[in-house]
Amino acid sequence: MSFNARILLAWLICATSTAAEIRLGPGTWYGTQSVTIVVAVDGSRIVTGSTITITGGGVTGPVDTPPGTPPGTPLEKHRVAVHAATAVISDPNAANTKTALAKLYTTVAGLPVTDRSQLAQATDVLFGAMGLPPPWTAWKSAVDLSLAKFTGLAEAKAAWLATGEEVGR
16 A cells, blocks of 8 residues: 555544534433543543533433434444444454544545445445454445445435444444
């Protein structure tokens, strides 16, 4: 891989910023809080902001469905597929790889592309450049199979973003 390609890969994976999502269980929640979370290359996290105190109802059931995604929708089924593919990975560097893949899929979802195939092509190039061990190739095959269901650009971008969110958990 050329030096320029490595710089581009490093920039895409490490230098861009994305919003973090915080999910709360059922109940009533009040307040506003600004928090900055910085994830280092080694996977460590630095959180800045004032203390957050959450009080309120307990969890009465599974809270894995993202807000605004009704259960059983294609996007929710995709999240389940990504979660299942990720859960079976056996790799001593899995935490770092998951962080890098979350960044890759989130970044690609935000690229100014005009066609779904460009999302797939950018992902394939960057994934290949990462040189990951075989378990991750099987993971990508499972994720690609699930992503194939999203043919429109807007829905594909949402699915790529959901992939980044799910693998980064």
